[in-house]
Amino acid sequence: MTRVIHTGDTHVGYSQYHSPVRRQDFLDAFEAVVDDAVDDGVDAVVHAGDLFHDRRPELGDLMGTISVLRRLDDAGIPFLAVVGNHESTRGGQWLDLFERLGLATRLGDEPVVVGDTAFYGLDHVPVSRRDDLDYAFADHDAEYAALVAHGLFEPFGYADWDTETVLTESDVDFDAMLLGDNHTPDTARVAGTWVTYPGSTERASASEREGRGYNVVVFDTEAAGGDDRVEIRRRALDTRPFVFVSVELREGEGESRVRERVREHDLAEAVVHVEVTGEGDPVTPAAVEEFATDEGALIARVTDRREVDADGEVDVSFADPEDAVRDRLDEMSLSTAARDVESAVREDTVPDANVRETVKRRVEERLDGGLGAFEAVEPDAETDEDDASEPGAESDDAEDGDELDGDAPDDELDDGEPEPDESDADPAEATDADSASPDGQVSMEDYL
Numbered sequence: 344m345t346r347v348i349h350t351g352d353t354h355v356g357y358s359q360y361h362s363p364v365r366r367q368d369f370l371d372a373f374e375a376v377v378d379d380a381v382d383d384g385v386d387a388v389v390h391a392g393d394l395f396h397d398r399r400p401e402l403g404d405l406m407g408t409i410s411v412l413r414r415l416d417d418a419g420i421p422f423l424a425v426v427g428n429h430e431s432t433r434g435g436q437w438l439d440l441f442e443r444l445g446l447a448t449r450l451g452d453e454p455v456v457v458g459d460t461a462f463y464g465l466d467h468v469p470v471s472r473r474d475d476l477d478y479a480f481a482d483h484d485a486e487y488a489a490l491v492a493h494g495l496f497e498p499f500g501y502a503d504w505d506t507e508t509v510l511t512e513s514d515v516d517f518d519a520m521l522l523g524d525n526h527t528p529d530t531a532r533v534a535g536t537w538v539t540y541p542g543s544t545e546r547a548s549a550s551e552r553e554g555r556g557y558n559v560v561v562f563d564t565e566a567a568g569g570d571d572r573v574e575i576r577r578r579a580l581d582t583r584p585f586v587f588v589s590v591e592l593r594e595g596e597g598e599s600r601v602r603e604r605v606r607e608h609d610l611a612e613a614v615v616h617v618e619v620t621g622e623g624d625p626v627t628p629a630a631v632e633e634f635a636t637d638e639g640a641l642i643a644r645v646t647d648r649r650e651v652d653a654d655g656e657v658d659v660s661f662a663d664p665e666d667a668v669r670d671r672l673d674e675m676s677l678s679t680a681a682r683d684v685e686s687a688v689r690e691d692t693v694p695d696a697n698v699r700e701t702v703k704r705r706v707e708e709r710l711d712g713g714l715g716a717f718e719a720v721e722p723d724a725e726t727d728e729d730d731a732s733e734p735g736a737e738s739d740d741a742e743d744g745d746e747l748d749g750d751a752p753d754d755e756l757d758d759g760e761p762e763p764d765e766s767d768a769d770p771a772e773a774t775d776a777d778s779a780s781p782d783g784q785v786s787m788e789d790y791l
Contacts (some may be wrong), residue, residue, distance in 0.1 A: 344458065344459070344561065344562065344563035344565075344566060345386050345387075345457055345458030345459055345460035345487065345561070345562040345563070346385050346386050346458075346559065346560070346561045346562075346563075347385055347386055347387045347388065347389050347457070347460075347559075347560050347562075348376060348379065348380050348383075348385050348387075348388045348389065348557055348558070348559060348560075349389045349391065349521045349539070349541050349557060349558040349559070349560045349575075350373075350376050350388065350389070350390055350391070350541050350544060350557040350558070351390055351391030351392055351393060351427070351493070351522070351523030351524075351540075351541055351543075352391075352392070352393045352427070352523050352524065352526055352541075352542070352543035352544065352547070353369060353372065353373040353376075353390070353393065353394055353395075353543070353544045353545070354369050354393055354395070354396040354429065354543065354545065354547055355369050355370050355373055355394060355395050355396065355400065355404050355407070355408055356369065356370075356395050356396045356397055356400045356401060356404035357369050357396035357397075357545075357547060359547065360614070360642045360644075362641070362642055364641060365583075365614075365641075365642070366404075368545055368582065368583050369396070369544075369545045370404065370407045370408070370411070372544040372545040372555065372580060372582055373394075373408070373411060373544060374411045375544075375580055375581070375582075376388070376544060376557055376580070377411050377412075377414055377415050379557075379578070380415060380418075380420055381414065381415065381418045381420065383559075384418075384420075385420060385559070386420070386421075386457050386458050387420060387421045387422070387423055387457045387462075388415060388420060388421070388422050388423070389423045389424070389462065389489075389491055389521055389560075390422065390423070390424035390425070390491075390523070391424075391425060391427075391491050391492065391493055391521055391522055391523025391524075391540075391541070392424070392425050392426060392427025392428070392430075392466070392467060392492075392493030392523040392524060393427030393428070393429045393430060393493065393523060393524065394408065394424065394427070394430060394437070394438070395408075395429065395430040395437060396429055396430075397429060397430070398429070398430050398431060398432045400430075400437065405437070408441075409441070409444070409446065412441060412446040412447060413446060415446075416445065416446050421448055421455075421457060422441075422446060422447045422448065423447075423448050423450050423455060423457070423462050423464075423491065424438055424447055424448070424449060424450065424464075424491070425438075425449070425450050425464040425465060425466050425467075425491050425492060425493050425523070426438055426449070426466040426467060426493065427466075427467050427493040427523060427524065428467040428493065428524070431466070431467060436449070449464065450462055450463055450464020450491050451463070451464050452464075452479060452480045452481055453480075453481045454480075454481060454482075454483035454485065454488070456483065456485050458562070459485055459486040459487060459562065460485055460486070460487040460488065460489060460518075460562045461483035461485040461487070461488045461489070461515075462488075462489050462491060463480050463488070463489070463490050463491065463515065463517075464490070464491045464492070465490060465491070465492035465493070465494075465509075466492075466493060467493040467494055467524065468494070469704070469707060469708065470503055470504075470704070470708065471707075471708040473504070477512070478509055478512045478513040478514070479513075479514055480513055480514045480515045481514075482514070482515070483515065486562075487518045487519075487562040487572060487573070488515050488516065488517050488518055489517060489518060489519045489520070489521055489560075489562070490509070490513070490515075490517045490519075490520045490521070491520075491521045491522075491523075492509075492520060492521075492522055492523075493522070493523045493524050494522070494524050495524055495525060496509075496520070496522055496538060497533070498531050498533065499525055499527075499529055499531070499540065500525070500527070501525070506520065506533045506534075506538055507533055507534050510533065510534045510536055511534065517536050518536065518537070518562065518572050518573050519536060519537045519538070519539065519560065519562075519573045519575075520533075520536060520537070520538045520539070521539060521541075521558075521560065522538065522539065522540050523540070523541075524540075525540045525542075526542055526543040526547060526548070526551055527540065527542055527551070527553070528540055528541055528542035528553075528556065528558070528577060529542075530575055537571075537573045537575060539558060539560075539575050541556065541557045541558040541577070542555060542556060542557075543555060544556075544557065544580055544582070545582055545583075546582065546583075546585055546614075549585070549587075549616050549644070552585070552587060554579050554580070554582075555579070555580045555582045556577050556578050556579040556580050557577070557578055557580065558575055558576065558577055558578070559575075559576045559577075559578055560573065560574070560575050560576075561573070561574040561575075561576075583612065583613070583614060583641070584609075584612070584613040584614070585613060585614045585615075585616065586608050586609070586610060586613045586614070586615045586616070586640070587616050587618075588604055588605055588608060588615065588616070588617045588618070589617075589618050589620070590604045590605075590617065590618070590619050590620070590621070591620045591621040592619060592620070592621035592622065592623025592624070592626075593621060593622065593623055594622050594623060595623065595624070596621070596623040596624065597623055597624030597625070597626060598624070598626050598627065598630060598631065600623065601617065601619060601626055601631050601645075602631065602634055604617075605617060605631065605634065605635055605638065606638065610635060610638045610639045610640040611639045611640075612639065612640075612641050613639075613640055613641060614640070614641055614642045614643075614644075615635045615640040615642065615643040615644070616643075616644050616646070617631060617632075617635070617643065617644070617645040617646070618645075618646050618648060619645065619646070619647045619648060619649065620648045620649060621649065622649075626645070626647055628645035628646070628647060629645075631643070631645045632644065632645050678717050678718055679709065679717075680705070680706060680709040680717045681717075683702075683705040683706070683709060684702050684705065684706065688702070
């Protein structure tokens, strides 16, 4: 029997809402997982990617993570992990640094046997490069086998990776796929194999309303019962509370009513999200946010969903606005890449919370094919690539999203303010002109 903790998407270093307290929360949540692992004496902690929120974590985040991993190492519990899209670099990975320090094992196509289970790894791979994957894994002689991977796999929300293809084309028969990238926990069975997400360990978006946690996975026929060989149980984590307040204002009601509704909740050290709807009087979000923090909230955000009538006359046309937009675009010499970006912004199939990540992914894929996609195209020119960028032509718009059932993905981690430029760059491809290293990457040797 092998019993492991399956976690992922810890996003250490994420200053949500630009708050240092929230930044510490993400490290604390990871530490809580390790505390449970040590207390329970599990055989391993398996991390399915996005240990860090950014490919260039700050020194404090690195040192904090090393401290947590050392506690795990002192208890004799191995840390097995793969690389996620947020932390991926073009050269060596931070996970390689931890492996060099003897604090982690980076999983790959060779088996890492813990107890009677062989673990393999599949780092995050962009959609544009997956056709080249052959899913060739070295043989093993263990009783059970598990694949740890980072990506959006079927049959879960925003899926762009065919799970059955991975399982049927692999050289190894896997008993389970332990996944990361989707922040909503869920479990399914595909081609006779258990496929599961543990969810994120902290709320990286206001859409992540359910409690956070991780999986405890047991590889043992007797423990699972019946014909199953794997048992998957979810365990909750005690994280910072989020309070969601919905206020529908009737005619004549205003800010005082919003304050009443906010006061009904326990706001102590919580992140508070207030949503205002209805036909009542105007509300000043900043005033409500200040009121909530005075009542004890750590952070407060107010969203007024009501439509505000515009002053003056409005010129109404019954023509299809989409047709008008397309006609105007046809008159412009937009590059293929620019059309990709434009369609991502306007597509109904792309949730608002996914737009930024969709744009990032499409630019990344165009860069993989060279700079030709960034050259202007004459209005009359027609190419297959242009057709592919039309609305609805792609089904992988949420490649790096991490939510199910319409939730926002982790790449659109909402803090109410724009992220710094470097967080919008592709973690695997972006460069930093100010970096001293030739390829624009931070040198890991500086941290040894």
